[in-house]
Amino acid sequence: MTALTLQEICKSFDTAEGKVAVLKSVSLRLEMGQSLALTGESGSGKSTLLHIAAGLEHPDSGRVMVGADDMTAMGDSGRARLRRGQVGLIFQQFNLIPSLNVAANLGFQARLAGVHDAAFVTELAARLGLDALMRRYPEQLSGGQQQRVAIGRCLAARPALVLADEPTGNLDEATGDQVLDLMLRLTAEAGAALLLVTHSERLAARCDTRAHLRAGQIAAAQ
Amino acid sequence: MTRAALSALLSHWRGNPLQLVMLLAGLALATALWSGVQALNAEARSAYSTAEGLLSEGGAARLEHPSGQIDQAEFARLRRAGWQVSPVIEGRAALGTGRVTVLGIDPLSAEASVGAALAASDLEGFFNGLGFAHPQTLAEIGPTDQPLRATPAVPVGTVLVDLATAETLLGTGGHITRLNLSLAQPDGLQPLETLVPDLRLIAPEDGVELSGLTDSFHLNLTAFGLLAFAVGLFIVHSAVGLAFEQRRAMFRTLRALGLPLRSLTACLAGEMVLFALISGTVGLGIGYLLASALLPNVALTLRGLYGAPVPGSLQFDPLWALAGLGMTLAGTALAGAQALWRLWHMPILAPAQPRAWAHASGRTMRLQAGVALALACLAAVLALTGTGLVAGFTLLAATLLAAALAVPLVLAAVLAGAARISRTPVAQWFWADSRQNLPRLSLALMALMLALSANIGVGTMVASFRATFIDWLDLRLVAEVNVLPRSPSEAEALHAFLTPRADAILPMQRIDATLGGQPGQIYAMKDHSTFRDNWPLIDPVANVWDRLAAGEGVLVNEQLYRRAGLAPGTSMLELPNIGPLPVLGAYPDYGNPLAQAVVSLDRFAAAYPETPIRQFAIRTEDTPGLMAALQDDFGLPSVQITDQAQAKELSLTIFERTFLITRALNVLTLSVAALALFAALVTLSGMRLAQLAPLWALGLTTRHLAALELGRALALGLMTMVLALPVGLLLAQVLLSVINVQAFGWRLPMQVFPADWARLGLWASLAVLAAAAIPALRLWRRGAAQLLQVFAHER
Structure with a gap:
């Protein structure tokens, strides 16, 4: 079953030098349980593609399907609903909610989507090594701990599609490896599809498949 | 080097023009309200000086x-x-x-x-x-x-x-x-x-001097001007503090590049002086226009209330302008002192990122709580032991400041409680996030608290006064017609003319006298049911009217009763040519700045013979007929005849004008507070994008987020209003039972007007919504693009 389909996605931005095409007819398909690493140079358009896949940004043309839902045909509310229920996002800067403690952050998206399962969140917290930190606030955590909370928040909502944008970019190599291990293992166990945006060949090698973006086009896929 | 540093520091404002506008507007408004009030006071005092100097160089008996x-x-x-x-x-x-x-x-x-x-x-x-x-x-x-x-x-x-x-x-x-x-x-x-x-x-010191009589009126104006100035300084303090936080990285870089701390501090101080001079000049212009607009009403009030001859047009005084600029510079120094102090003590490698204010504010909160408690104690001590107008105003200021400082503490507790009992994740986030952002909004909310409680306090005082005053006017102005004879012979002729035509003729005679050490007047009162049945009395002895008619004592007005501490039944009052007489009771005498005593007609005639009759109060059942007869048959000009309705209208007009400027300053203070909130919300909206972006990414729409932002401002505004209510009522009580007694000599019963609170709550909500509308609309309309920038800027 297909978790994400991107069909002929085009996107350009207005800049001081005129209109710049960032994505030129990009197509991708990601099956449930599969992990895909999207690599590319800085400015190659990989983050823009991830934002479009998450419904955060609208393509100029092309089609985005999350499961059987055509995201490009939806309005703002529809895309927000889809994100709540089916898409999990993990960012480089963690983007936890600073006013809520770890426990509230972990359960936030699941509660938002109406699929909160306290036992599952507790189990996730234990597997992520967060059970002793539940009453702490994000500013009281290390970078690695914060990213583990972000992964937990994403997976607690049981999304069909996990989109991760340089999730280890702000962590040292050892911590980054630990975090990626957890993310890959838990995503696979949940049967979710994972789209990982990274510029690290080493990390990309750990995913099932890879796609390389160059000058707004898929240059290679394996 | 200094020029390069100054240029770098000033570049911050090029990137944050709205913040600069708010800083300048806050200073300009604070200067305008303060200097406007000072211009009014100076013009009035100059007029008193002209009046008093007309006949004498001063000091003559x-x-x-x-x-x-x-x-x-x-x-x-x-x-x-x-x-x-x-x-x-x-x-x-x-x-x-x-x-x-x-x-x-x-x-x-x-x-x-x-x-x-x-x-x-x-x-x-x-x-x-x-x-x-x-x-x-x-x-x-x-x-x-x-x-x-x-x-x-x-x-x-x-x-x-x-x-x-x-x-x-x-x-x-x-x-x-x-x-x-x-x-x-x-x-x-x-x-x-x-x-x-x-x-x-x-002796000159026994005379009725306008400057002395009107002191309390001007002190009231000054107090309001100072309140508005303080509210304006909240905006300045907030803007300066924020600019400091935002430029932490720049400070570190400049110092790392070799700029000495002393030069950096001097540059920041120079920047503040520059802003103070620019906005002070603009504020003086606005203040002059404001004073010009308000002066005609103030002049009418002073003429109506004290007979003080104040012209309705304003003269420009360079000294006033210099004093205004001095006040702006002093205010800026006060508002910016904390930022400069922090810069002076900041290590060169201090964190470059703006600190989480909530995190840093724990110590500030404790300090704030301590100061609020100390001010509350000072207010309590003054309430129990203070005497005099200055003590009264200090009590007011201490109460207001203590309440304002307590606002963030109380709100933090309420928001924490709300977050604990919330069930849904959005509600939980809403309250927790509101609490986290409270330190950034607290100055604006404190300004709002000051403005709202002052509004409630003054509004309750004025409304209580109006209600009492109207009842009192109905009782005092019972005579249907008043006639002013121009000479003793005309008075005699009028008396003869009126005797067959009127139900009762009540002559009014008075002399000026010093009563209980105060400038005042002694009146003669004819024994008549008009007074017996209608005059409200405070603390009267038994058979007061019979004893007064028999010449066994004297009635005094409330001003004299309170200021001289007279106790009816035991106190004696020394009257010239009469000697000491027992005080039989006191009567309310609103709007009169002088001491007053009333004796029987016979007592008065014996002590002060040949005193002309200044007025006849006439009782009649045919008011139009009698007025027509006075004009047509007796030939009295219409300007010398007033009917009851005219007298009431005149009194009420004077009353309304007296409080017109108070109300105008009230509205202006609330507007400044709304501006402070707007400034804080606009600045905060830019900083909040990073906090809102994850929620948007997790599935909340920008419309939902904008509505929540609007709801947050409204919730905080309404909570502040609820807190302002008891503080405002406390202020009203202080105004009615302390300030009024000290300033005017009368005490009024406090009445509450919930409909006025509801109206103020509505206005405050509208002001808060107006202040929050632009940031919320911006979030809704351009939110997705801006929120996406947060993720794009991560790399």
């Missing part, structure tokens, strides 16, 4: 007769004995289309006074009937038969003429109102007590 009239023979006797005295005739007369105070002087004996100098400018013309009046007076009364020359040296509402002209205009029948004594008198003169035993020597 005067001689008066209890009846208010001195015979020409007594003047002649004093002159023959060698006393240097100058006669004055003073009274009210109809002139043109209005009524003026006619002041007749003898320029030859009134040496070294402003009046004498004026007369000397055209002595022949002056003796031939030429008068002098303020240009505004001339405009108000229109063309007259009396030749008048315009000069700003004469107070508004007064016409300066020579003695003969004054006698003709006033019909005084050769009587003099008073004799001014020159400061320098020859040696070996016969004592005044033996030469003119009927005349009373009144």
